[in-house]
Amino acid sequence: MxxxxxxxxxxxxxxxxxxxxxxxxxxxxxxxxxxxxxxxxxxxxxxxxxxxxxxxxxxxxxxxxxxxxxxxxxxxxxxxxxxxxxxxxxxxPVDRGPVADDRLRLVFTCCHPALSPPAQVALTLRLLGGLTTAEIAAAFLVPEPTMGQRLVRAKAKIRAGRIPYRVPTAADLPARLGSVLAVVYLVFTEGHTATGGDQLARADLCAEAVRLGRLLHELMPDEPEVIGLLALMLLTESRRPVRTTADGELVLLADQDRSRWDAALVAEGQALVRDCLRRAQPGPYQVQAAIAAVHSDARTAVETDWAQVRQLYDLLLELTPTPVVALHRAVAVAEVEGPAAGLALVDGLTLPGHLVHAVRADLLRRLGRREEAAAAYAAALERVGNAAERAFLERRLAEQRAAG
The missing domain is CATH 1.10.1740 (Rna Polymerase Sigma Factor; Chain: A)
Structure with missing residues (x-):
């Protein structure tokens, strides 16, 4: 025991x-x-x-x-x-200033402007998430020794630069907020779909990220992106009970039993999204939360308003023009215009990791191009680290080879 x-x-x-x-x-x-x-x-x-x-x-x-x-x-x-x-x-000291929670204070400390953004994120994942150097290296798609050196340098810089563990003043909070939101969300995403291990998700990391998000909301209740991040995490977390079967097999969003989504988290997340809309100051987290809210509005997958999802991804791509956002937008385009339109967009993207290959494989499968789909699934399998995702991709690969 x-x-x-x-x-x-x-x-x-x-x-x-x-x-x-x-x-x-x-x-x-x-x-x-x-x-x-x-x-x-x-x-x-x-x-x-x-x-x-x-x-x-x-x-x-x-x-x-x-x-x-x-x-x-x-x-x-x-x-x-x-x-x-x-x-x-x-x-x-007895006085802890505006941030009373030790772990949230540590996030703000890790996000000191003297450290580079990658170092801020890596150090926070190490200290707040308890992730190993190997797990963090996998999340950053770099070799483990490289990440080890990065962590050592970050901690050495804190010591050599005499960066104290102190409570950020109220004036310091806004300048560090962007980095703090980024690392809290990365802790959540690592919990939502772990980069490695036997389980799809790590509930402890999701819970910690949501807890920190709530504290940030209490600390800065009028920051739209704080509201947006909390809403995004709550709406995403609401699906966790049905993201896997009793045997731990991955269940796609389209196949989930939506009646088993956590109704309380959905209601809270949607209320926060409505708060964001009233403020009319759109930011990346708010837009992602709005996308999650559209999914949560649909009682079944076929009722999803994909046209609205695509419009929101258009806005998100303007705000955050990254290949990852472009990939998710391509999925929405495929739902609106068909898999061929989505595939044309995916074929123009280059991303490390398995996700782009998995999306491309699914679109090829829907188009009936089985040999190409099988090759894409194989490419995704070479790059995936999570056991549940691996098992899903293996099943899909076997189906394509059998059909072919």
């Missing part, structure tokens, strides 16, 4: 523990290493001692003691960083 219990606590409490330790010691490396030591100790001790009544509190307390012990040893060697961290812990 204990090893699964440690794994569950790690997934649910790692981000909180790191955030608390960063606040206490003001040092990312100290916090990460201390929390890792605490979980290692838990693996060793919980089998004999049993799981403590408050596992999260046990982890944080153990990590704090380990960090202090380590810093005292290093401080005795005149390590100025260790001495500074001990002083920081001794003088931990």
């Amino acid at each position: 204990t090893e699964p219990a440690v794994e569950q606590v790690f997934r649910e409490q790692y981000a909180r523990a790191v955030a608390v330790l960063v606040r206490v010691f003001g040092d990312v490396d100290v916090a990460e290493e201390a929390v890792a030591d605490a979980f290692t100790t838990a693996v060793q001790r919980w089998p004999e001692d049993g799981v403590p009544p408050s596992p999260a509190g046990w982890i944080i307390t153990t990590a704090r003691h380990r960090a202090i012990d380590r810093l005292r040893r290093e401080g005795s060697r005149a390590d100025r960083y260790a001495q500074a961290a001990l002083l920081h812990a001794a003088a931990e």
Whole structure:
């Protein structure tokens, strides 16, 4: 029982523990290493001692003691960083300023303008999502050693630049908001469809991203893109119960039992979208939320207003002219004008990863071009990391080869 219990606590409490330790010691490396030591100790001790009544509190307390012990040893060697961290812990401030939640504060810290946007995202996924370096590398489509170096450099820059873990002032919040929204959404998307592993989704990451989105909305209730991001996550999360079968097989949006979508999340998300519309300040997250709202309005897949979805993607492509948006717009075009029109757009796109090949394969399948569809499914399979997506693509590939 204990090893699964440690794994569950790690997934649910790692981000909180790191955030608390960063606040206490003001040092990312100290916090990460201390929390890792605490979980290692838990693996060793919980089998004999049993799981403590408050596992999260046990982890944080153990990590704090380990960090202090380590810093005292290093401080005795005149390590100025260790001495500074001990002083920081001794003088931990009571006032937390406008951002009271430790994990949200850590997001704002990771999004310091001294760090590059890729470093901000990677570090947040590491500290808030508890993702391994390999998982983050897969999300960024770079080799694991490259991502490892990027993370080391980001943390070294925080230390060398003496970037403190402090509460951003109210004046600092708007300047960092774009990066904060981006990393919260990336945590959510990694949870919604994990880049690797046996499960399609990671509910813990989705829940954490939604929690952070709610906190941002409380903190900045009049920011349209904050409202849009929260609406987008809620409407997307509403479908999670039916995105897979009981056996873990992927179920496409068109095939989902919409009566089992979470009605409360749908209603809350749609209300937020209406709030965005009243403000008339469209941004990328708001437009994506509006697209999700159109899908949630349809009682069945065939009732989806694809013409409106396409119009919204036209607007989104103007706001965010990226290949990913163009690919999703091509899917909408295929629904409005037919698969041949969508395929013509997809064939002009170049994207890393499996998604463009999977979309192209589906359009070729619908056109009856089985050999080409099979080749496209095979290309997607070479690039996919998630087991549920892989199994789906394998089934589709087998169907095309059998039909051919």
